[in-house]
Amino acid sequence: MDSPVLFFAAIGLCIGALILTIVFVLKPRNGSIPIERRRYELSHDNSAVGRVSETAVQFMDTALGRSGGPFNREVLYQAGVKHSPADFTVTVIASAIVSAVIGTLLFHIFIGVLLAVAAPLLAKLVLIIRTQKRRAKFDAQLTDTIQMLIGGLRVGHSIMRSLEAAAQEAQVPTSEELSRIVNEVRIGQDPRRAIDDCAQRMDSEDFRWIGQAIQINREVGGDLAEVLEQVAGTIRERSEIKGHVRALSAEGKMSAVVLMILPIAVGLFMSVLNPGYMRLFAEHPVGIALVVVSAVLFVIGGFWMSRTVKIKF
Numbered sequence: 001m002d003s004p005v006l007f008f009a010a011i012g013l014c015i016g017a018l019i020l021t022i023v024f025v026l027k028p029r030n031g032s033i034p035i036e037r038r039r040y041e042l043s044h045d046n047s048a049v050g051r052v053s054e055t056a057v058q059f060m061d062t063a064l065g066r067s068g069g070p071f072n073r074e075v076l077y078q079a080g081v082k083h084s085p086a087d088f089t090v091t092v093i094a095s096a097i098v099s100a101v102i103g104t105l106l107f108h109i110f111i112g113v114l115l116a117v118a119a120p121l122l123a124k125l126v127l128i129i130r131t132q133k134r135r136a137k138f139d140a141q142l143t144d145t146i147q148m149l150i151g152g153l154r155v156g157h158s159i160m161r162s163l164e165a166a167a168q169e170a171q172v173p174t175s176e177e178l179s180r181i182v183n184e185v186r187i188g189q190d191p192r193r194a195i196d197d198c199a200q201r202m203d204s205e206d207f208r209w210i211g212q213a214i215q216i217n218r219e220v221g222g223d224l225a226e227v228l229e230q231v232a233g234t235i236r237e238r239s240e241i242k243g244h245v246r247a248l249s250a251e252g253k254m255s256a257v258v259l260m261i262l263p264i265a266v267g268l269f270m271s272v273l274n275p276g277y278m279r280l281f282a283e284h285p286v287g288i289a290l291v292v293v294s295a296v297l298f299v300i301g302g303f304w305m306s307r308t309v310k311i312k313f
Helices: 004-026 048-064 073-078 085-106 109-140 142-154 159-169 174-186 191-202 205-220 224-273 275-283 285-309
Strands: none
Touching: 073 085, 073 109, 085 109, 109 142, 109 191, 109 285, 142 159, 142 174, 142 205, 142 224, 159 174, 174 191, 191 205, 205 224, 224 275, 224 285, 275 285
C-alpha cells in the first residue's frame, strides 16, 4: 500500500466486518414476532455492537423488500438455513468485505476484488449443495414415510391425520415438509396442491406419485393403503436402480473432483515453493488476464463435468 490512509481504512473495514460476522454468527436468533409479543424474560443485546448489527439487518430487510433478494426465504428454507434473508445477506456482504480487505493486503487489489465477487457466488454454491443434500435425504427417507402413512391408514386414520403422525415420527427434513403440508391444509390450502408444492420443492417425482395416488383415492375411492404399498414397491425398485447408477458413475465423479482440485493445489504449492513466480499472476497485467481466463475456463469445465456425471431419472 502506497497511501497510509488507504491502508488504515482497509484495516478498519476489515475489523468492522469481522465484528459484524462474529455478531451474526454468535448472537441468538429471534423470530419475526414483534418485540412486544415476545416473552418479557428474554434478554436482548443492548450493546453498541448489537445495536449496530440490528440496525444493519433492519436496513437490509427494508432494502430487500418482500422479494428477499437472491437469498430469499424460500431459497434459505430449501437449504435448511434458519436465518432470515436480511441476516444471511448481511453476513455474505460482511464476508465479502473481509475477503476483499485480506486479499488486497496480502496480494493485490485485483485479487481483493475477485475474492469480494466470489463471496456471494460461494454462498450461493453452498446453498445449492445444502439444498441437494436435503432433497437427497428426503428421498432416502421416503420409503419409511410411506410405511408410516400405510400404518396410519390401516388403523383407521384419515390421510391428513396419517401425515401429521408421520411428521411427528419422521426425521428432518421429512418432518418439516410433512408438517408444512398439514399446516397449509389447515389454513385452507387444497391437499393436492400442498403435496404437489412439496414435491416441487424437494424435486421428488416419487413424492408426486404419492400425491397423485391420494388424489385418485379422493375422487374414486378404494384402498389407499394398498395403492401406497404398490407405490412403495415401485420406489424401492427405482432406489435400487439409482444406487446401481451412482456406483457406476462414482469413478467419473471422483475424476471430476480431482481435476477441479488439482489446479488449485498446484497453485498453492507453487506459491509456497516459489512465491516470486506466482506473484507475477497478481501484479503483471498478462498474469492477471491469465488468472481471469483460467477462472472462466475453470467454471465452464466444472459445469460441464457436473452435467456429464449427473444422471436424470
